[in-house]
Amino acid sequence: MKRTTTTHLRTIIIVxxxxxxxxxxxxxxxxxxxxxxxxxxxxxxxxxxTRSVLGDLNQRLKIIVLLSEAAQAGNPQSAMEMADLALDMRNLLEEYETRSRHITVEWVDPYRDMNYTRDLAIKYDFTNPDGTATFPVVVFDLGDGAKTTCVHLNDIIDRKWSEELQRTVVSEFKGEQAFTGAIRKLLHGGNAKVYFLSGSGAGSINDNNQMGGLSALRAFAQRENLDFQELILSSKSIIPEDAEVLVIPGPKKRLPDYELSLIESYLSRGGRLLVLLDDGIETGLEGLLRSWQIETVPIAVADPSKQSGSDFLVKSSEFNFEHPITKALITEARDVCFYKPIIVYPRNEESSIKTGYLFLPGGGKSAVDINGELLPPCLGATAERSVSNALGGRSLMSRLVVIGDSDFISNGGYQISGNTALFMASLDWLLDRDIVISPKKMEDIRPSLTRKQKVKLFCVNIVVIPAVAVALALLMGYRRRK
Amino acid sequence: MNEFFALFKKELKTCFLSPVTYIVMFFFWVLTGANFFWLLWQLIGGSPLSVAMQMMFGGPLLAIALPIVVPLITMRLVAEERKQGTFEALLTTPLQVPFLVLAKYFSALIYYMVLWLPAIAYLLMAGKLPGVPGFPDGGAVLAGIFGVMLVGSLYIAIGLLMSCLSSNQIVAAISSFAVLFGTALTLTLLAYNSQSPSLRIIGQYYSSYKHMMDFSRGIVDSRMVLMYICNSAWVLFVAIKVTEAKKGS
Structure with missing residues (x-):
């Protein structure tokens, strides 16, 4: 063999x-x-x-995205919006794929791959109960068809009207909430049951009124894997066993003793209770709450930073950042706005009950004078106690959250700043779930440029800067000749 | 090392005295200027800030431009010298081949970085625009610049290898373009459109378009960084071996 051939062969082997x-x-x-x-x-x-939910994932999860960027091709605005949404979803799902190696994401254009989309529609059954078919945007398939669920466009984005553009624009991207909710549902079964106590003038989840009505909360229920139901206790002998949380949303009169004893019994069984109280009302819950080391004063307190008005703004800097409920809100710098809140503060006298406060307006420095007694201006408290389960001998944890206002989750108040986030974070803590992060706000940022500024920018970018290259070329040419 | 710096200086001088350098510079700057103006237009039209940021370094205009621009930078590196007969003369000297190849590579990389300089001017301009607080995002810009450098380092290494393999500048440029554009297009299609998960993973791992989209939104991923560093080093290693083989024959 020639020497050069040997050298070439050696090079090929090394390469x-x-x-x-x-x-x-x-x-x-x-x-x-x-x-x-x-x-x-x-x-x-x-x-x-999300990271915690993905950590629990130990089997193949196929995520199929059915999105066409050319949707409604006649409407270029819609196509642009779809392209932006596709990019957002792509970026987000990529993070899911990176976090868990069990996840694979498949993108399908329903307008281009019509046959495949039809196959998917049959496989995953996109038919509504009324017989019509609604195409979801994302299909989640766990364990090769063992469990499936869908997410629709309305679950992913919120829209609002833009005065400037004179059309609706995407105001919130709720992709993470929707996707994590869907995965959680597949992994941990059905939705958690949350009962809202009905009667005694308490707010209703079927009421559409702006003040007092809570119907808007239903929208969050599905997304958060929660099942909201009303509960009329007068016809029950026990609070249902499947009640994972009981919410008492601002009763307007005293609860019957019969109901109070059922609630007490529920808590002693390891129940979870969220109580929202309003000013000037004796609910009968005071004694029960006192036994849980939580004191309430049914008199509205005024925001010390305001001269008049009934709104009470609690800034995120006034949240307790050691408590899991408010800690999650601090990272998002979401303030909470109450309407005529009352003082709710924890005492810590009994060691078997662990109490905590949620927020302390003014850093707790300014005590509020209530009938001659100086009280800390605390508007929310929590308590938890370990109880033993007589049947299984297992130790259960009862939890209680009390907030001195119920209007903050009403149809008229839930959208204000971090109000919904506070409610959802309270439910998450009661349900032992990691605290959820609120949807990402799509910042409405647009450069406000005049025609003259646009022309100037165009000239600088596309004429002046490239002209520098021409000038440099001429300079070099001149130097070379010289 | 002195050999390397002497060669590097010489290569840099040759590069900036060549008229092709300024023709490429002119067209690339027109393109990046148009890209920036287009992303501002998108913002005015209501596109989210995140989308605009991704267009800054990862826009489709740039994804198409780079496989064209890089071969124009690298085509002359070795092929021109070989055509003029100066390369063979260089190889007969006691100069080490790795130094020779690396000097050419780094001079081309410096020129490539100069090409991106106006991007900094655009970002400074963007920072002064009324009504766009938070644009540009400093972290995302840093990641974007880092990404541009990584992609450039691999593209230039491939262009240099093609230049080493050919004695004709045009052939070197066309082959570089074919390799860069062909692989970029195929891998991007695989990354985004492949039905097969394995092919999609391969596409996602190698597609520079996808990587630039990630870098532009501030993501720095160890997989991407290692891929560019390792593959650039490997392609350079092959270029050195090819040159050594030619010296030997």
Whole structure:
């Protein structure tokens, strides 16, 4: 064999071996990814709750996205919105894929892949109870068809009217909430049952009124894997066993003793209770709450920072950042706005009950004078106690959250700043779930440029800067000639 | 090391004295300027800030431009010298081949970085625009610049290898374009449209368009970084071996 041939052969072998090394490094890096988001907004960074849900995932999850960027091609605005949404979803789902190696994402254009979409419609049954078919945007398939669920467009985005553009624009991207909710539903079965106590003038989830009505909360129920139901206790001998949380949403009169004893019994069985109280009403719950080391004063307190008005703004800096409920809200810097709240504060006298406060307006420095007694201006408290289950001998944890206002979750108040987030965080804590992160606000940012500014920008970008290259070329040419 | 710096200096001088350098620079700057103006237009039209940021370094205009621009930078590196007969003369000297190849590579990389300089001017301009607080996002810009450098390092290495393999500049440019554009297009299609999960993973791992979209939104992923560093090093290693083989024959 010629010497050159041997050299070439050796070179080929070395190149081939080095390629194997490179592929091996690539393979190792694929198995152990390290991902950092350097952006300030961190729009697609997954919340601790999502990370925890994905940590529980140990079988194949196929996510099929049915989205066409050319949807409603006659409407370019819609196409642009779909393209932006597709990009948001792509970025977010990529984070899901990175976090769990069991996840695979498949994108299907329903207008281009019509046959495949039809097959999917048959496989996953997109038919509504009324016989019509609604195409979801995302299908979640766990364990090769063992369990499936769908997410629709309305679950992913919220819209609002833009005066400036004279059309509806996307105001919130709720992708993470919707996707994590769907995965959680597949992993942990059905929705958690949350009962709202009905009667005694308490707010109703079927009431559409702005003040007092709670119907808007229903929209969150589905997304958060919750099943909201009304509960009329007068016809019951026990609070249903499947009640994972009982909400008492601002009763307007005293609860019957019979109902109070059922609630007490529910708590002693490891129940979870969320009590929302209003000013000037004796509900009969005072004694029960006192036994849980929580004191209430049914007199509305005024916001010390305001001269008049009934609204009471609690800034996120006034939240207790050691409590899991308010800790999640602090990271999002969401304030909470109450309407005529009352003082609710924890005492810590009995060691078997662990109490905590949620927020302390004014840092607790300014005590409120109630009938001559100086009280801390605390508007929310929690308590938890371990109770033993007589049947299984298992130790259960009863939990209680009391907030000195119920209007903050009414149809007229839930959209204000972090009000819904506070309610959902309270439910999450009661349900032992990781606290959810609120949907990402799509900032409505648009450069306000005059025609003159646009022309100037165009000239600088496309004429002046490239002209520098021409000037440099001429300078070099001149120097070379010289 | 002195050899390397002497060669590097010489290569840099040759590069900035060539008229092709400024023609490429002119067209690339027109393109990046148009890209920036287009993303501002998108913002005015109501596109979210996140989308606009991704267009800054990961826009489709740039994804198409890079496989065209890089071959124009690298085509002359070795092929031109070989055509003029100066390369063979260089190889007969005691100069080490790796230094020679690396000097050419880094000079091209420096020129590539110069090409991206106006992007900094655009970002400064964007920072002064009324009504767009938070744009540009500093972290995302840093990641974007890092991404641009990584993609450039691999593209230039491939272009240099093609230049080493050919003695004709045009052939070197066309083959570089074919390899860069062909692989970029195929891998992007695989990454986004493949029905097969395995092919999609391969596409996602190698597609520079997808990587630029990630870098532009501030994501720095160890897989991408290692892929570019390792593959650039490997392609350079092959280029060195090819040059050494030519020296030997």
């Amino acid at each position: 081939f071996l080095s390629l194997i090394v490179v592929l091996e490094i690539g393979f190792i890096s694929l198995r152990n990814p390290l991902r950092v988001d350097l952006s300030k907004q961190k729009l697609y960074q997954l919340s601790p709750r």
